[in-house]
Amino acid sequence: MAITLYDQMLERNISVAELAKRVEVTYEAVRRIAGGSQPPSKRLLKDICVVLGLDFQTVDNMRKAEQIRRKHGALPPELTNKNPELQPIEDLWDFLTLEDKEQIIHLVRYHAERRLTRGRVAPSRLASDRSQRVRTKASRRLRVGNQPIHALAAC
DSSP states (O other), X not given: OHHHXXXXXXXXXXXXXXXXXXXXXXXXXHHHHHHTSSXXXXXXXXXXXXXXXXXHHHHHHHHHHHHHHHHHOOOOHHHHTOOXXXXXXXXXXXXXXXXXXXXXXXXXXXXXXXXXXXXXXXXXXXXXXXXGOOOOHHHHHOEETTEEHHHHHTO
């Protein structure tokens, strides 16, 4: 959450001092929030979201998730039925843009399909629906080897 807030501050050219003044708290409080050392209260987060033009519910969910992780740590993968190898990606997923996420999905799909065509993965293991692929300008620019990734994924 702190990274999201700080990125928006940079994008809108709002300093810590200016944000503190706009939301009527001390410079030090905003510095700790933007640095990630202290989560904001719900009321303060609402005010910050208004100033930075962020969706409060999305950022509040990030705040809640961070508070749970700080208090309890991560849940064991066995309890969540999740693949533990994907945890590093899941931890950072909210910090990516939609374009970044689409590029990563295309890259993973490419490698899975490449393994499938070599007979290393059973077809039932590959969850791919070609009809639902979204091609963005960014995915057209992304290249693997000499070919754009969307051209490789369509093979």
